[in-house]
Amino acid sequence: MSKFYITVQHFMSNFELSYFYLLEWSPVIYDIRKQYPLLPLEEIIAIAELAGINHPIDPQTKEPIVMTTDFLLTVGQKIDTIEQARTLRQSKDIQSHRTIEKLEIERLYWQERNIDWGIVTEQEIPENLVKNLSWLHPYHDLENLYPLSEAFGPGSVYQIDATIGDIYLVSSLDRNKIIGRPVIYIVIDVFTRMIVGFSVSLEGPSWLGAMLALENVTTNKVEFCRQYGIEITPEDWPYHHLPESILADRGEFEGYNADNLVNALNIRVSNTPPYRADWKGIVERNFGLTNEKMIHWLPGAVRKQRERGDKDYRLDAVLDLHQFRRLMIHQILDHNHNHYLKDYSMDEFMIQDYLQPYPIDLWNWGIQNRVGHLRTQSEDVIRLNLLPSAQASVTAQGIYYNGCCYTCELALREQWFVKARNERRWKVKIAYDPRFVDHIYLRLRDSPVLITCNLVEADLRFKGKDWYEVVEYFELQKQYQESSKTRKQQTQANFHAQVEQIVSEAHKQTSQAKIPQSNRSRVQGILQNRCTEKEYERSKNLGVEENTIQELAEIIRKRSGGGNMVV
Structure with a gap:
């Protein structure tokens, strides 16, 4: 593993990998961010317009695409650190007029931020040095001793991290639409190396994505797997507990959100220090195994950098979010039961018990010999503190949120919908799970109890869908409605022209007669x-x-x- 949170399988060319080896070995490079998005999109579009350059667009949808810079670096100086942006291009590509235009957009973007930007070509990569560094790379990182020293038993320490899945998915509402690559969060128990929770969504690496994964950690796995048509026993995936502490990235778990997590659920949060993402190496190694064992063999998987004329692997996408989650469950079950941990450090008591280093065996042994670290909370308390909140409206049709209507026993008993019809609608606080449209949860004032609301019959067509897909569906419907206005205006214009022609002919004939x-x-x-x-x-x-x-x-x-x- 590298000291930077970038794994080899994410590189799109040997050129990028070679440059990374140089950066990794440099004593002045403190942090590396790869494929840094140039956002906000509106700003860079405006930069392109001012420069008189056409902003890149998707050839199929004709929508503007998000441009990226290959590497954003944090570089150490005598007193402080600075940021540098570097774009990699082959020498022959720089001769292209269109390439020069796009590079100019990048240059202007970083100039606005007073960040040094430059181009690196293959001529600046010393081949012999890179070859030597590639041999040393596997031995660059020492074993991750920090979390192991605190992981005395199951539930002592969890590691959590995210990656962008190397696969393109399609929408379950319209399978002709490619929705891009999913964000995968994985939570691993450090002592047992068991995957105790995960989430797959379109929610970028963020607090919300991490919370969805933690919520899954505490879920009854038998019921969870049943939602995806997978039958297991409690012994197959026995984890539904909160940890004593979480080792996480600084971004998602700093500030108010992490403080709230600590106070509400009594979980100690340990953020990886700056430039030391290798302290989450256990999760990152699992990402590598997931890519190697499953994702890279699936249709729509990201392949090596495409050359001109090669087939676009994105067009092979056939899996939707629901199906990809099912595959992840199978992969996780296989990991927990069959992944042999050849580098696991067995202590003398494990050796005396002839313990084999499989995650499920380590779990069972830990439950018998290292108890006291597993804690549980009610589902309502977990959801109150982990699921995102929003406001819904009580209407005559139901409790309305994001285009869907819901009902519950409380609303029917107190005749909310009748009151909304006779008087007026009002707002209520809810919690929701972005992965499932089926339910929302009423957050009653001064009550720790959540009330589950179910889809009304008219909206059952969305059952089992993802919120991201449903919101996109309604946005498309709005676009279609706008298009229909133009169509209606054109139809009315044609109709009035025909009427005018017939009336004019009638005037002429009547006048003659x-x-x-x-x-x-x-x-x-x-x-x-x-x-x-x-x-x-x-x-x-x-x-x-x-x-x-x-x-x-x-x-x-x-x-x-x-x-x-x-x-």
Whole structure:
């Protein structure tokens, strides 16, 4: 493992990997962030417009894409540290006019932030040095002793971290739509190396993503797996406990959120020190195994950097979030039961008991010999403190949130929906799980109890779906409605043009057929005119020959007092 939280499988070319080896070995490089997104998107689009350059767009959706810089570095100086941005390009690619335009957008972006930006080509990579460093790389990191020293038994210390899955997924609501790569959080018990919880979502590495994984840690795994059609016994995945402490990245677990976690659930949070993400090496090694054993063999998996003419691996995507979570469950069960921990440090008591270093065996041994670290809390307390909060509206149709309506026993008993129809809607606080649309949870004032609300019958079509997919669905519906307005306006314009043409033709024919007569006489003949017109219509509908119709028309004309008649 590296001292930086970047694993080899995430590199898209040997060029990037070679440059990383140089950075990793440099004594002045304190931190490396790879593929740093140039956000906010609106700002960089504006930068491109001011420079007179077309911002890159997705060739299929025509939507602006998020540009990235290959490496954002934290560089140590005598007194302080500075940041430097570096973009990698082959020498031959820099000759392209379009490449120069995109590089100019990057340069202007970092110039706005007073951050040194530069281009690195393959000519600046010393081959022999890189080759030597690649041989030394596996031995760069010492065994992660920090968490092991505190992990006396199951539940002593958890490690938690996130990665972007190396696979593209599709929407379960419209499988023609590719939704990108999922964010995977994994929680591992340090003592047993058992995966005790995980989350797969579209929520970027953040406090919310970490909380979803911790909420899963405390979930009854038998019931959880059953939601995905997987039947297990409690012994297959026996973990549903809170830890004494969590070792996490500084980003997600610093500040108010972490303090709230400590106070509410009595969990000690240990953040990895700056530039020492290797202290979470156990989780990171598991990410590598997950990629190697499962993800890289799936359709839609990220392959090596594509060359021009190669098939786009994103188009192979067929799995949705629900299906990918099912695969993750199977992979986790396999890890917990069958992954042999060849580097696990066995103490003398384990050796005396002939313990084999498999996660599930370490768990069972730890429960018998190292008890006292496992704690539980009620589901309501866990959800109150881990799930995100929002406001919903009580309406006549149900408790409305993000396009879906819900109901519960309390609302029916107190006739909330009748009151909302007769009076007006009002707001209520809820908690929700972004991974499941099926339920939301009412957060009653001054009560530790959550009330589960279920989808109303009309919205059961979304059952089992992910909130991200449902929100996207409703956004698309809004776009379709806007498009329909344009279509309706065009249709109305065509309709009015046709009406105007027919009315204009009628004016012309009537003007040509007019004979001198008073308005009064013209009005008095309406009844007789109606009768003669009915005879004329009947003759046409009965298929009377054209010459007979002309004779009939002449008779009608004479009855009407003469004049020209257009047939």
